Amino acid sequence: MPEPDTRYHHGNLRETLVTAALRAVDREGADAVSMRQLAREAGVSSAAPFRHFADKQLLLDAVADRAAAQLQSMLDRAATDGTDALTQFRAMTVAYVRYASEHPALFDLIHARPGALSGFLGAVGDERRLKLNALICEGQNAGLIPEADPELITLTSEALTHGLARMVAEGHPRVRALSSEDARKLALAATQLLQRGFGLS
């Protein structure tokens, strides 16, 4: 018994596959991973993975779920950094863009669900939107953000940060990381949007 934690027949394959696939996607992009290669790395036959994932897309979905959870936890953690709404917003923006910069392929995968509800209708998008909305209302009550339709402000700031993140992620696929100076500048720009505020007349 070389491995104490290997259960069942050969080990807990499902878990092994997901974590290996996540690393592979992160390093080489989503369409560079192959079932057969993952099976080889896990030391099982090429057909074994299909006992756990009916097809490749389902594996990628599982990877996307895990990546989304990672991102979400980073956002949550970032939101605890500041006390007022504005700095929390800024921290979330930085974290979001930073994730896109450091894990462009995973960031892609999260928003690339081909089936039904994707990126902004999926879990991450919803939670993020809720949090942003709450922050904006809080900021308005504190007088930090001008009065205006909160829905519209939320939509706009969401679009702005997502656009920044995508621009960074699309820059050089998995080459250049965002300098912390650049990140600060971008976050500043985004925050300015809220400070100035705007809305339908």
Add this chain to the structure above:
Amino acid sequence: MPEPDTRYHHGNLRETLVTAALRAVDREGADAVSMRQLAREAGVSSAAPFRHFADKQLLLDAVADRAAAQLQSMLDRAATDGTDALTQFRAMTVAYVRYASEHPALFDLIHARPGALSGFLGAVGDERRLKLNALICEGQNAGLIPEADPELITLTSEALTHGLARMVAEGHPRVRALSSEDARKLALAATQLLQRGFGLS
């Protein structure tokens, strides 16, 4: 001679391949197209396409170039609609988001160049940024847009419109089109950004 415009051996294959690939990408996504399938549709052998494109990526690059040209021409056309900078900006935003909504897979492809300069460093991004910058300076001179670092305003509006476009494109992959009402609303929001204006203190 059934075909008068077929030159050379079998016809002008290169052109045929690019247009067929463009339609295929638009309808079914980039990784749903295959060299062999395209060859079949063109009535040539599976190896023929490789006389014109050393590998699949180069074909997709050509398709992306063509799509980018399409998009660019729509943006140019949209920019002639209005007289003042603000309405021109709004028209460009609508056109940009509309293209992303109607051709999500092509919009993806344009920004997905894996090699060197991609989306925002490529031709479309540059021309768009230049045009936006010009519009903003023009708007500032006309007093329509508050004085502030034009570079920063350009970056922000670029990110905002790109973010909106991606959110729409990611919504339901190639299912739902953007209602003209929604488009108007989004453009309004983006324009508000400029009207209010903002910049580094």
Add this chain to the structure above:
DNA sequence: GCGGCGATGTCAGCGGTGCTCACATCGCCG
């Protein structure tokens, strides 16, 4: 305790893919 049964893994294989290489064919140019 043990026998059966479901979950898990194996093997061989199907049709598809990107891509290559030796060869055939065509048009143009000297």
Add this chain to the structure above:
DNA sequence: CGGCGATGTGAGCACCGCTGACATCGCCGC
């Protein structure tokens, strides 16, 4: 008109996603 380069062909390689029949393992009820 003859040769040559551009273009298309056919066979084939290695890989892929995925399938079905079969083997093996652990657990659960008898």
